[in-house]
Amino acid sequence: MKAKKKIFAVLSSAALFAGIMAGCSSNSDSASGDKDEDSGQVTLTILVDNQTNLDGMKAVTDAIEEKYDIKTEYELRPGGGEGDNLVKTRLATGDMTDLMAYNSGSLFQALNPEKNFLDITDEAFVETIMDDAKDALSSNGKVYGIPSTSFMAGGWFYNKKIYEELGLSVPKTWVELMANNEKIKEAGKTAVIGSYKDSWTAQVIVLADNYNVLQQHPNFADDFTGNKAKIADTPGALRSFEKLAEVFDAGYLNEDFLATGYEAGLKMLAEGQGAHYPMLSFALPMLEANYSEELDNIGFFPQPGESADENGVTVWVPGGIYINKNTEHAEEAKKWVEFFVSQEGIDLHNSKIKPQGPPAVKGVELSDDVYGAVKDMLPFFESGKTAPALEFLSPVKGPNLPQIAVEVGSGISKAKDGAELYDKDVEKQAKQLGLEGW
Amino acid sequence: MTKLTNRSYTYYFLLPAGIIYFVFFLLPTIMSFFFSMTWWTLTDWKFIGLENFITFLTEPSLNIGFKNTIIYAIVTCSLKVILGLLLGVFLSQKLKTIGFVRSMVFFPTLLSTIAVGMAFAMMMHPTQGLINTSLKIVGIAGPDWLGDTTIALLSVALVDVWKGVGMATVIFIAGIMSIPEDYYEALAIDGGNSFHKFWNIIVPLSRPAMNSVIILAFIGGLRSFDLVWAMTKGGPGFSTDLIASIIYKQYQGGFYGLSTAGNVILFIVVSALAFPLYAFLNKKEVDL
Numbered sequence: 001m002k003a004k005k006k007i008f009a010v011l012s013s014a015a016l017f018a019g020i021m022a023g024c025s026s027n028s029d030s031a032s033g034d035k036d037e038d039s040g041q042v043t044l045t046i047l048v049d050n051q052t053n054l055d056g057m058k059a060v061t062d063a064i065e066e067k068y069d070i071k072t073e074y075e076l077r078p079g080g081g082e083g084d085n086l087v088k089t090r091l092a093t094g095d096m097t098d099l100m101a102y103n104s105g106s107l108f109q110a111l112n113p114e115k116n117f118l119d120i121t122d123e124a125f126v127e128t129i130m131d132d133a134k135d136a137l138s139s140n141g142k143v144y145g146i147p148s149t150s151f152m153a154g155g156w157f158y159n160k161k162i163y164e165e166l167g168l169s170v171p172k173t174w175v176e177l178m179a180n181n182e183k184i185k186e187a188g189k190t191a192v193i194g195s196y197k198d199s200w201t202a203q204v205i206v207l208a209d210n211y212n213v214l215q216q217h218p219n220f221a222d223d224f225t226g227n228k229a230k231i232a233d234t235p236g237a238l239r240s241f242e243k244l245a246e247v248f249d250a251g252y253l254n255e256d257f258l259a260t261g262y263e264a265g266l267k268m269l270a271e272g273q274g275a276h277y278p279m280l281s282f283a284l285p286m287l288e289a290n291y292s293e294e295l296d297n298i299g300f301f302p303q304p305g306e307s308a309d310e311n312g313v314t315v316w317v318p319g320g321i322y323i324n325k326n327t328e329h330a331e332e333a334k335k336w337v338e339f340f341v342s343q344e345g346i347d348l349h350n351s352k353i354k355p356q357g358p359p360a361v362k363g364v365e366l367s368d369d370v371y372g373a374v375k376d377m378l379p380f381f382e383s384g385k386t387a388p389a390l391e392f393l394s395p396v397k398g399p400n401l402p403q404i405a406v407e408v409g410s411g412i413s414k415a416k417d418g419a420e421l422y423d424k425d426v427e428k429q430a431k432q433l434g435l436e437g438w
Numbered sequence: 439m440t441k442l443t444n445r446s447y448t449y450y451f452l453l454p455a456g457i458i459y460f461v462f463f464l465l466p467t468i469m470s471f472f473f474s475m476t477w478w479t480l481t482d483w484k485f486i487g488l489e490n491f492i493t494f495l496t497e498p499s500l501n502i503g504f505k506n507t508i509i510y511a512i513v514t515c516s517l518k519v520i521l522g523l524l525l526g527v528f529l530s531q532k533l534k535t536i537g538f539v540r541s542m543v544f545f546p547t548l549l550s551t552i553a554v555g556m557a558f559a560m561m562m563h564p565t566q567g568l569i570n571t572s573l574k575i576v577g578i579a580g581p582d583w584l585g586d587t588t589i590a591l592l593s594v595a596l597v598d599v600w601k602g603v604g605m606a607t608v609i610f611i612a613g614i615m616s617i618p619e620d621y622y623e624a625l626a627i628d629g630g631n632s633f634h635k636f637w638n639i640i641v642p643l644s645r646p647a648m649n650s651v652i653i654l655a656f657i658g659g660l661r662s663f664d665l666v667w668a669m670t671k672g673g674p675g676f677s678t679d680l681i682a683s684i685i686y687k688q689y690q691g692g693f694y695g696l697s698t699a700g701n702v703i704l705f706i707v708v709s710a711l712a713f714p715l716y717a718f719l720n721k722k723e724v725d726l
Contacts, residue, residue, distance in 0.1 A: 085480060199673055256565045258585030258674050399691030400499050400676075407675035412587055424497060432477055432693040434484065 042332045043071040045097035046321070047087070051079040052101070056353035057148070060345045067339070070332050072099075091116050098327040099336065101148050104136035104320045105388070106395035113139040118323035118330060120144065125338045130381075133360040136317040136392050145320030146337045147360035149349070152316035153377050154208035154280045154389060155302040162189060162275040163299075170301045172308035174243065181252045184275045192247050193274035194257030194409065195265030199402035202409045204278040205247065205303065206401070209240035211312045211387040212305035221393035227430070227437040232419040241415040241422075243303075244408050258410060270294040278303070280316060281356045284371045288354070300373035302380060312385030313377060317392045318360050395435065398425030474699035483695070490699035500688075500700075503681040504707070506591055510680060511659030513595040518606045518655040519648060525603065526610025526647075527640060540611070544604040551601065555668025558597045559584060562669075584670050587677040594669050594678055598662065606651045613647025614640055649719040656715065660708050681707065 048054065054074065061072035075097055077083045084107070090096045091111060102108055111117075120126055121143045129137070129147060137145035156177070163169075166187055171177035181191035196202045213220055216236030223229035224237075231237040247253060254260060254274060266283055268274040270291035281300070288295050302313035321340065323333045339345045341361045350367065357374055358381040359366065366374070380386055391397050398404075401422060408418035430438040474490055476483040494500045529540050546554065561568040562583035570580035583593040621639045630638070641648075663682035666672060672679035672687070679687075681704045688697035 088481070196674065199671065256563065256582070256585070258582065259563045259565075259567075399687065399693075403499070403673060403675050406673055410585075410674055412675045412677070421499060425499065428493060428497065428693070428696070429691065431489075432691075432696060433479075434477055 041069050041071055042329050043073055044099055044327075044329055044333055044336060045073045045075055046099040046101065047075045047077055047090070047097040048101040049079040049083050050076040053353060056349040056351075057101075059348040059352045060340055061336075063344070063348055064336055064339055068332070068335055070336060072336070087111070094326065096324045096326070098324050098329055098333055100322050100324065101319060102322060104133070104145065104147070104317050105392035108137070108145070108320060108322075109139045110395065113144045113322075114142070116325055117144040118325050118327070118333070120146075120323065120334065120337070123334060123338070125341055128341065128362045130360050130362060132315060132386055132388050133317050136388060137320045145322040146341045147318040148321050148340075149318040149353075150346075150355035150359045151318060151357035151381070151386075152281045153300065153302070153357050154204055154314050154316060155278070155300055156208075157269055157277045157279050157283070157373060158299050158301065159269060159272050159275050160297045160299050161272055170299070171304050172311045173304045173306060176308075177304050178246065178250065181247075181250065181276070185250075185252055189272075190254040190268065190274035191252035191276060192254075193260070193265045193268045193277040194247075194253040195260045195262050195277075196258050196406045196409060197260055198262040199406045201262050201265065201279070202244070202405035203401050204280065205244040205409070206240045206405055207389050207391075208278065208280075208303045208314045209243060209305075210390045211302065211314045211385075212310070213237050213240060213390075214387045215305060215310045215312070221390060224390070224426075225394040225396050225435075227427075230423045231426075232416060232423050238415065238419050241408055241419045244405060245411070245415040245418075248409050248411050258406075266290070269298065272297075281373065281377070284356050284373060285354065288371070296372055298373055300376040311380075312387065313380040314389050315357070315386045317388050395433070396426050396430050398422055398429050400425045470698050470701060473695055474702045476695045478695035478698070479692070480694055486695075490696045491703065493696060494699055494703060499676050499679075500684055502676050503679050503684040506678065507660055507662075507680045507682075507707075510591060510595050510598075510662060511656050513592065514598045514602065514659040514662075515652060515655040517595075517599045518603050519651055521599065521603050522606030522610050522651055523641075523644075523648065525607040526614055526644075527636060529607060530611050530614040540607075543607050546601045547604040549601065551664040552668045554597065554601050555665050559669045562593060584678075585674055587674055590670060590674065591678045594666055597669065598659070598665050601665070602655065602658065606655060609647050609651050609654075610644060613644035617643045645722065649716075649722075652719060653712065653716055657708060657712050660711065661704065 048057070058074075065071050077086050087096075087100070087102060088111070096116070102111070119142045121138075121141075125146075126134070126143050129143075130151075133147045133151070134143055137143055137147065158170075162184065166183055168180050168183065171180055184191040194202070213234075213236045217223075217229070217234055220229055220234060220237060224231075229237075231241070254268065260268075263286075265274075265277055265279070266287055267290070269277040270287060271294065287298060302311060304311055321337060323330065323337065327333055340349075343364055346359055346361060346364050347367070350370075355366065355370060355374060358378055366378075404413075404418050404422050404425065407413040407421075408415055413421070427438060473483065475487055476485050476490075525543055529536065529543065533539065562570075564570055564580070564582040564585060567583075569583065573580040581589060584590050617639065621643065622635065625635055625639060661682055662680055663686065666678055666680055666683050667686070670678045672683045681700065685697045685700035685704065688700060
């Protein structure tokens with residue numbers, strides 16, 4: 001086993017190395033053919049990960065080519081940790097493409113943006129980017145990127161038919177939500193869909209509670225990052241784990257929630273077997289693909305907190321597109337990103353891929369065929385009642401949250417014990433990554 | 439002075455294999471002992487002594503793997519030995535359909551572990567799975583095989599036995615077939631019955647086969663990973679996490695130093711259990 005693992009490790013690094021070499025060569029090819037002398041056409045290269053559906057982006061770049069005569073050449077990279085390594089290596093060796101699509105927030109800030117990316121703070125179009133997104137695309141007060149898609153929201157999807165049938169109204173506080181759950185349970189239906197076989201789905205109640213956490217402890221993200229606050233000792237943060245436990249303790253979950261997976265969870269929601277499904281809005285395209293007829297019956301509300309006045313939504317900030325500081329085509333690249341976040345650019349993008357949340361650019365109008373659940377999110381964005389999920393505010397995130405969430409959410413361990421275990425998990429991660437103050 | 443034997447080939451022929459062995463096995467092994475004592479990001483490292491090992495042994499989400507792995511190895515190993523021996527005895531008889539029955543027993547061994555894991559995970563679904571719906575027909579409420587933390591590990595172990603018992607059986611058949619007929623004849627003259635045949639001849643004389651099965655099944659159980667990953671991914675929570683699946687998760691988390699420390703620990707655990715076991719079993723072997 002050990003021998004095999006080692007061999008695998010060496011082989012995989014060899015493969016990675018080969019990948020990097022391949023990346024180098026393809027880049028130098030494109031660099032040599034950079035400018036078509038006859039037409040004066042400029043080609044910009046962009047590095048994107050191979051998990052992204054590029055239809056939307058390609059619609060935008062086709063328009064850019066037509067309008068500004070700027071051609072876009074795509075280079076694909078792997079996602080996840082392997083992709084991170086590749087991006088870091090290419091930045092370190094000065095071999096980055098003109099434009100680069102990458103995560104926002106702490107992962108981006110770890111790339112040393114001052115050194116690697118073009119500062120676009122003073123460009124007029126940067127003003128139009130929503131603040132939550134702008135913060136995640138900035139480092140030390142300077143903006144380096146534009147949002148590559150719309151926001152996503154995390155919260156509770158609900159079946160409107162069941163709500164109508166039982167005469168329920170959308171809850172504004174946790175107590176109201178639990179009262180709704182009780183009525184749904186009494187009516188013999190599953191109140192909350194649990195799909196903990198895919199353990200990542202169990203984290204949603206914890207992660208989507210961040211708006212409420214920040215209402216009570218505005219500095220929590222910074223204190224958490226700096227090892228000054230622990231979840232188990234911070235009442236508002238511990239509350240997120242308690243909410244997860246309460247849903248199980250009250251018996252609101254489907255009977256076989258430990259054997260139910262994500263796709264089965266979506267099915268239960270769409271077909272009305274369950275009333276609520278705590279989930280992120282990236283589920284919408286899949287719901288549309290499989291249950292398009294039921295899509296209008298699916299609504300969304302944020303995970304409620306203690307008081308109705310503080311009802312707001314936790315959002316997932318889109319990834320960014322950044323300009324290489326050493327690009328030879330800075331002006332063209334700026335035009336490119338400006339068009340990308342214009343109404344026209346976003347419309348083109350949305351025409352291929354429906355947005356999974358409100359746009360990350362101010363003043364952009366959405367077309368009418370947008371998902372109903374996204375419409376439910378809009379008021380919170382318009383009134384500014386949003387907060388990014390913790391992972392966009394802090395680089396600290398323990399890898400075992402899914403398993404710990406399953407334990408808390410299935411009664412294996414108590415909320416407090418789970419939170420303490422997660423604090424330890426976080427400590428391990430911070431130490432392994434060599435973060436300051438740990 | 440002339441050489442007593444004339445070597446036909448030079449030792450240089452060993453070089454290609456030697457280099458591969460060194461580069462792909464020895465070197466990474468030595469490196470892993472070093473990197474297990476560092477914070478390591480693949481490009482950068484910092485020496486931290488034994489801290490990774492301490493973390494691995496003290497954190498509940500990590501050290502639950504030791505308990506689970508030992509339970510898993512013992513359960514799978516003993517069941518494979520017992521069932522394998524019984525099937526081996528049964529299948530070394532002269533039956534008409536022996537070829538068919540033997541291949542049937544051996545068949546699960548040929549399947550992909552991941553496919554077996556996924557198929558059984560589906561069959562073990564508490565409400566819609568084949569197993570519990572069948573039990574319902576005869577009026578038994580089946581348990582949540584993979585969701586109940588007290589039995590999830592045993593459920594996975596049973597699937598491992600189903601899949602691995604064929605290999606054990608084949609080894610036992612070979613061992614039993616190699617017992618000379620003389621012993622059975624002597625037993626017949628002494629008027630022994632079939633229980634005597636089993637207990638006094640087959641069991642002691644198929645010892646070498648049994649030892650191979652025990653060692654193979656035990657080491658296999660200790661380093662098991664793929665079946666657990668396919669069926670439960672270590673869940674619910676951490677209740678079916680084995681050392682190997684925990685190491686994998688640390689690697690996924692980007693904790694390369696910590697996961698390497700886990701590998702070193704796994705290496706030590708396997709050696710510390712397997713070598714003494716092997717020595718002990720070898721002492722008990724008798725000559726045919």
